[in-house]
Amino acid sequence: VYMNPEKKISKDQNAFVIAHCLLHLAFNHFNHKKLNNDLWGICCDLIAYKFLVDMKFGQPLKAIGFLLDGLPSSHEDKLYDYLNNKDFHPDLAHMGTGNYGQSGMVKSTTKHHYYPPKPKWERLFSQGLQAAVTSAVNVAGGSASDLRTSHVLKTAAEHARNWFMNHYPLLGSLANSIRIIENKDICDQYDIKVAAIDIALKEMYINPVAGLNNSEIRFVIAHELLHAGLQHDIRRQGRDPFYWNVACDYVINAWLNEMNVGSMPAYALHDPSLNGMSAESVYNTIVTDLRRLRKLATLAGQGQCDIISPKDIKWHETELGRDLDDFYRDCLSQGLEYHVQQNRGYLPQGLVEAINALAQPPIRWDVELAKWFDGQFAPLEKRRSYARMSRRQASTPNIPMPRYIANELAEQNRTYGVVLDTSGSMDRNILAKALGAIVSYSLSRDVSRIRLVFCDATTYDQGYVRPEDLAETVQVKGRGGTVLQPAITLLEQDEDFPKLGPILIITDGGCDKLTIQREHAYLMPAGQNLPFVTKGPIFRVS
Numbered sequence: 001v002y003m004n005p006e007k008k009i010s011k012d013q014n015a016f017v018i019a020h021c022l023l024h025l026a027f028n029h030f031n032h033k034k035l036n037n038d039l040w041g042i043c044c045d046l047i048a049y050k051f052l053v054d055m056k057f058g059q060p061l062k063a064i065g066f067l068l069d070g071l072p073s074s075h076e077d078k079l080y081d082y083l084n085n086k087d088f089h090p091d092l093a094h095m096g097t098g099n100y101g102q103s104g105m106v107k108s109t110t111k112h113h114y115y116p117p118k119p120k121w122e123r124l125f126s127q128g129l130q131a132a133v134t135s136a137v138n139v140a141g142g143s144a145s146d147l148r149t150s151h152v153l154k155t156a157a158e159h160a161r162n163w164f165m166n167h168y169p170l171l172g173s174l175a176n177s178i179r180i181i182e183n184k185d186i187c188d189q190y191d192i193k194v195a196a197i198d199i200a201l202k203e204m205y206i207n208p209v210a211g212l213n214n215s216e217i218r219f220v221i222a223h224e225l226l227h228a229g230l231q232h233d234i235r236r237q238g239r240d241p242f243y244w245n246v247a248c249d250y251v252i253n254a255w256l257n258e259m260n261v262g263s264m265p266a267y268a269l270h271d272p273s274l275n276g277m278s279a280e281s282v283y284n285t286i287v288t289d290l291r292r293l294r295k296l297a298t299l300a301g302q303g304q305c306d307i308i309s310p311k312d313i314k315w316h317e318t319e320l321g322r323d324l325d326d327f328y329r330d331c332l333s334q335g336l337e338y339h340v341q342q343n344r345g346y347l348p349q350g351l352v353e354a355i356n357a358l359a360q361p362p363i364r365w366d367v368e369l370a371k372w373f374d375g376q377f378a379p380l381e382k383r384r385s386y387a388r389m390s391r392r393q394a395s396t397p398n399i400p401m402p403r404y405i406a407n408e409l410a411e412q413n414r415t416y417g418v419v420l421d422t423s424g425s426m427d428r429n430i431l432a433k434a435l436g437a438i439v440s441y442s443l444s445r446d447v448s449r450i451r452l453v454f455c456d457a458t459t460y461d462q463g464y465v466r467p468e469d470l471a472e473t474v475q476v477k478g479r480g481g482t483v484l485q486p487a488i489t490l491l492e493q494d495e496d497f498p499k500l501g502p503i504l505i506i507t508d509g510g511c512d513k514l515t516i517q518r519e520h521a522y523l524m525p526a527g528q529n530l531p532f533v534t535k536g537p538i539f540r541v542s
Contacts, residue, residue: 016058
């Protein structure tokens with residue numbers, strides 16, 4: 001193939017020209033009695049041009065493909081006979097790669113002695129088509145890493161992935177959707193000792209020099225797939241990434257041991273005393289011993305997370321337009337259904353419950369907050385009192401009729417405290433949503449007053465306010481640091497505040513450790529978490 005170096009064309013146009021020339025070989029245009037005929041060259045150029053345009057390959061030098069409409073472009077001979085008997089548009093001669101009216105095919109007069117024998121270009125072209133289709137099928141089926149791979153990968157990781165796809169329906173769909181990358185340079189770049197998974201990119205990294213046998217690789221792949229399927233990146237909710245990763249590893253490894261999926265590597269995290277606990281419960285248990293946690297290691301290495309995720313978890317979309325968490329949830333739910341229907345093996349009850357829980361839509365934070373209010377403030381019971389006459393007393397003047405009235409003492413004690421973090425890190429939108437929810441739920445549950453305390457670097461006691469005034473007239477003071485314990489102590493030691501009155505803390509989590517002796521709950525932005533373990537519920541505002 002001869003290219004004119006003085007012809008300045010784009011990269012896509014260069015690709016089109018080279019492919020055009022190669023198609024003359026592939027379609028056997030040289031071995032024809034009409035080779036020296038200019039019209040034959042034009043016909044061959046038209047066939048090659050249309051082939052590349054239909055494939056949308058590269059960029060033609062001139063976009064005049066519309067001239068082919070109505071022409072018998074299925075075969076060179078038919079096109080030749082058609083154009084030989086009719087006048088055709090002169091621009092059809094521009095579709096070649098040579099000069100005007102000339103094809104790009106050059107018949108050499110030099111005799112060449114081929115050894116080995118001269119290639120059969122048509123056969124090579126058909127073999128190339130077959131190889132391209134085979135590569136596409138292998139990539140779609142997960143047995144090849146990319147289209148450039150000329151053979152099916154036979155690594156231990158690919159064997160293990162195929163085993164899940166063919167014999168283990170629970171994780172088969174996830175295994176088919178995750179791309180496995182076995183590249184030492186990439187693992188060194190991410191500092192991955194054994195394995196890790198990027199849930200957003202749907203890529204799993206396995207270090208080829210980790211020294212895993214076939215059974216251990218099967219265990220490691222199942223471990224990483226469960227991280228994705230159980231949405232451990234989304235469920236972290238502001239917790240420390242490494243400690244949360246460790247908690248999830250304890251839970252997953254216990255399940256895989258019960259299911260006998262491969263064999264657990266000796267360095268994998270496992271503690272029988274934590275069996276049967278959720279990842280959230282394990283996290284709350286292990287963070288009490290941070291000195292011991294620093295010495296632990298996930299499959300990525302000591303102090304490293306094998307759950308690779310961006311710092312700010314967002315809703316990613318798949319190529320199908322669905323949220324990524326919906327995609328993983330559907331894969332695991334369908335896998336569970338097939339696994340049970342086909343009786344493919346034992347599954348721990350905790351794993352089944354976790355998958356079923358993910359299949360249910362999450363409860364909104366305001367609904368959970370409403371349930372908390374219901375638990376704190378039961379509906380007021382009315383009692384009969386003769387101190388006030390009934391509205392129907394006039395109908396029976398000789399018979400006293402009592403009126404049903406609410407318990408005034410119960411109404412006076414129907415209150416709670418609100419500690420509002422007014423530090424500079426608090427988001428105004430979160431404050432507006434939280435205060436709006438507090439007002440509506442307080443009014444619907446007959447809460448007549450709220451004890452409000454603002455707190456940042458110092459405490460601002462606002463006293464008792466009516467719920468409807470909370471969103472209209474109360475002005476937020478301060479915007480300094482965050483020290484909330486003085487506000488808690490103020491409410492607990494105040495003689496005017498009911499001893500059983502609950503406390504609701506609104507904060508972004510960037511506060512000191514709190515000690516609260518009475519019933520309490522937290523309202524926080526989604527994705528944030530407290531720097532300590534708390535007994536009270538946490539409602540995350542989104």
